[in-house]
Amino acid sequence: MxxxxxxxxxxxxxxxxxxxxxxxxxxxxxxxxxxxxxxxxxxxxxxxxxxxxxxxxxxxxxxxxxxxxxxxxxxxxxxxxxxxxxxxxxxxxxxxxxxxxxxxxxxxxxxxxxxxxxxxxxxxxxxxxxxxxxxxxxxxxxxxxxxxxxxxxxxxxxxxxxxxxxxxxSHLGATTLHTALLELLMSRGLRVKDTYQLNVGGNTDFLNLSDPARSASKQASKRRALTSAGIDASEVAAGPNGYVKYLGDRKVCFLRIEAESILDAPVAMEVRLEVEDSxxxxxxxxxxxxxxxxxxxxxxxxxxxxxxxxxxxxxxxxxxxxxxxxxxxxxxxxxxxxxxxxxxxxxxxxxxxxxxxxxxxx
Structure with missing residues (x-):
């Protein structure tokens, strides 16, 4: 419609x-x-x-x-x-x-x-x-x-x-999903141990971000968002990780979170999110x-x-x-x-x- x-x-x-x-x-x-x-x-x-x-x-x-x-x-x-x-x-x-x-x-x-x-x-x-x-x-x-x-x-x-x-x-992008999942785990009393967020795309935004000299502020911004979610994100890998031209305006996020629950029982999740960026x-x-x-x-x-x-x-x-x-x-x-x-x-x-x-x- x-x-x-x-x-x-x-x-x-x-x-x-x-x-x-x-x-x-x-x-x-x-x-x-x-x-x-x-x-x-x-x-x-x-x-x-x-x-x-x-x-x-x-x-x-x-x-x-x-x-x-x-x-x-x-x-x-x-x-x-x-x-x-x-x-x-x-x-x-x-x-x-x-x-x-x-x-x-x-x-x-x-x-x-x-x-x-x-x-x-x-x-x-x-x-x-x-x-x-x-x-x-x-x-x-x-x-x-x-x-x-x-x-x-x-x-x-x-x-x-x-x-x-x-x-x-993004309305429902990598950062929004990542912070929502972190809040979900912590609301259940789980301890987040490690996490990463890898992003690739094919538009001119990702072309620009493929230059390390241009992407530093973006990576710092994503880490600030994860810090606001309640974790120590000072060494978390989160940010633009590659330009793949054929993806065009699609953006793909690969996300992993590792946590510990009661009795130190391990919990891990991996998510692949694909969205149209614009x-x-x-x-x-x-x-x-x-x-x-x-x-x-x-x-x-x-x-x-x-x-x-x-x-x-x-x-x-x-x-x-x-x-x-x-x-x-x-x-x-x-x-x-x-x-x-x-x-x-x-x-x-x-x-x-x-x-x-x-x-x-x-």
Missing amino acids: TLAHRSAGTPLPGVMHERIGGYALADVTFVQAFEADANKVGRDLADALRQAPTAAVHHLEVPPLGVVVQAGPALDGIAGRLAETVSVHPDCADVTAEDVTAALRGARADVLVCFLPTGATEAVHTYARACAAAGVAFVNATPELVANNPELSALFAERGVPLLGDDLR PNAAAVIANAVRVAKSAADQGLTGVIDPVCAFLFKSPRVGLPESEGLSAFQGFVSRAAAAASAPEWHGHREARPLLASARQEVA
Whole structure:
């Protein structure tokens, strides 16, 4: 069944809430897009999404969106093996943070989602500062530290702008499964002895991560997520482990946990999880952009900690899986109450808008 054939009110698989803060997914409108890839700059966003080296499956025919992809500041965004595949548009060399701020203001954007490649610390921080200056909420889907950066988190608080991050979790991916299983074992009083998480994939995200110099922040992020689950993850192998081109946008996780139960009886499990990577991220972004807009409507500023433990691998305040979910659901409930308050309707400007910053589309 396609989306067009679904009746109103029919739940969509993977969409946790029809509305967050009064906003449905149909309320999200793309108004601005930044890229460094020469294949995508200058194209309508709908057309750019289909250009190589994008590996994402086209589940829907997207009509022209009327949003021309602009050159963004490349900086350290394209490097390593990714530079062998992606040609940087020449205009990117001249784009500044001030240009990004002006474009966001001109588009009247509310939220920017940052999907820059892992390892692009300078570029991610440049977009973050541009958003803070423009008054645009920032969703940091990358492992580069923004919410966990004291200077940047303070900047968003001072500017009165919401900030979400860091390192987007897949909706049901390796980290989510791993932390949920760890919590299950520990809730039964088992002692976790050893564990590992190996991940391979075939999109440009995994191509970039196949360079050790680019993947360090991703591995650190995954270990932080496992630490929040309640184990000592300082020496746990968890992270991207290989680029397998034929997998395309599929990601495969091999997971093992060894534990001890009563009388030191051994317990071991092995799991193979295979997902389509881009939709798995989209399901979380469906939550994150509406949370960010709702937070702005409520006057919340800086890092929105109650939602980050559920939506991101490296939140500023980490929580076990069930506690993170509970905190997220609590925010959604409070946002619904705020959106339904009589005095709310004259305060909120009904223009939920979205911008995106990408330098590789997996």
